[in-house]
Amino acid sequence: MLIEQQTVETVKPSVCVHSLLENEVQEEKILRSLALTRELGASAIVQFFPWAYFEQSDDDFSWERADFIIKHARLQGLHIIARLGLVPEWARRGISGSTLNTLPSESFADFAEYAAAFAARYAGEVEHIIIWNEPNLSFEWGYQPVDPADYANLLKATYARVKAANAQMTILAGALAPTLEAAGSSAGWNDLAYLRALYAAGAGAYFDALAIHSYGFLDPPEAPPAANRLNFRRAELLRDIMLEYGDAAKPAFITESGWNDHPRWTGAVRPSQRSAYTIRAFQFAEANWSWLERLCIWALRYPANLNAYPDYSTLISPDFQLKPIYYALQAHARGWESETRLWLPPPEKN
């Protein structure tokens, strides 16, 4: 299939979406997802490149699927922020009860080698990589004890290897899950406490930018942040910690954000609120957060319905129906006049 080089038409270059193409079986659907991202006016995607998919045995890389995604994302004019993680079985070293997220410290060098191989292969095509995802959650840390010093060691092991392979690569520290977990919780660490501990462990020297997950949950985007509340502006508290540790010069990337509009979930808002809050979140960030490079919405589209509340976080349905929020975000990104009245006023009894 011959696809000509495209350009993203946008007036809001910070608009970005998290795509989920790694589990998409049909190449045609990958192409369609990327084209719809461009048409949305998003100039970047966050895309997961699971180590377990590309190095199924030690030093035996198989990049076909990554090549395809990256080639076609570039053809659509999209920048790629690559998230790396997910451990192949051989690197889990037979740990009992291990999961795809279990990375024993003996395998940090192997992960670093994968990240370096990725950075070298896609030099000039991928400018940003994220090292791991939400390491403050027990689940994401393979049910091993969550420990910022361990993650600092992973960053340290990876940073030098990647820079040696591709000096231009910007390395993002993995975004922390926004959570209010109390100290000692088996589920994970509070994100603010974790970031402080990460800096205290000396990790600051081993990342160029911070990835942030900043969901709105029930609050509107302008709601002020507080240490004991999860909302969109919690990102500011993480930024404050960066400043506290002298990292003002480093930018941040919100690599997951948005609201959910499941009709029953207690963490959801109404669809009308979701659309309005999302656009206002971009407006707030554009006006107030000069340190922010990208604001990426979770998520563009799932390959299939989960038949659960996460289905209500997407912009496009698995069968490629564009949701109204897609059109609202498109109008914002491309500077189009949006419809002023998306719904009718509450009816009154005659």
Added chain:
Amino acid sequence: MAATARKKLRRGKIKRLLAAAALTLLAAGAFLAFQRLLPPQPARAFPSGAIVIGVDASFPPFALDDGGNLSGLDIDLARAIASEIGLPARFVTLSYFGLYDALTTSKVDLLISALPIEPGRTDDVRYSQPYFDNGLVLAVNAPSAPDLQALAGKAIAYEYASSADSQLRAWESGGSHFQRRPYELPRYALDALRYEQAGAALIEATAFFLYRKEHPAWAAAYTYAARAPYAIAVRHEPWDTLRLLDAALAALKESGELARIIDNWVGS
């Protein structure tokens, strides 16, 4: 011993081994089949002596955790099922993402958590008979159920950007035509119907039933336009669990207890 004799002996040995393996398989199959003919045993289905139920308590009115106090349709249903089976119910609250893992790793015996039946999961789990349908309903101000064909060209009220919005778009792309009347909230769409400012409303079943409960004098008829049956998930084995569960559900339907629970939380 001659080579041919050794070969014969080896072949005989292999044959005997294969026959023994086939017999073992047959016996195991017969045993399982026989077990399934026997009445289901609560002790085999729930060896801990309690029914351990996994639930994500963040979906009112199905389940809600209010400071450690669980309440909702699913919670009452779980208790009623446990009572039918004659064992105590013990709840384990989980996040959605932990539900099926907890079931398949035997941390819980079953999941009652507003779960739609997912055909893609049936390699790992089985589902009970459905106990509630939270699909989309098409409601009208009339004593008889609405007919989609008869609504062509009429105004249909719905919640902006909801599943109903998507369903209407799908119908329109299939050639149907309606006057679309989006509202900010489901209750406004239902107000529009009740005030006769729309010919029909397309709405999530739970929202419709709850609204109708608030307006008992309103005579509305409905039909399901899309189905989303909720069911209880169990592991494949032991077979007893699903049999006990379906029997308990059937008894609750028969006695009217299931309808009473649904009516209490959602409306009938």
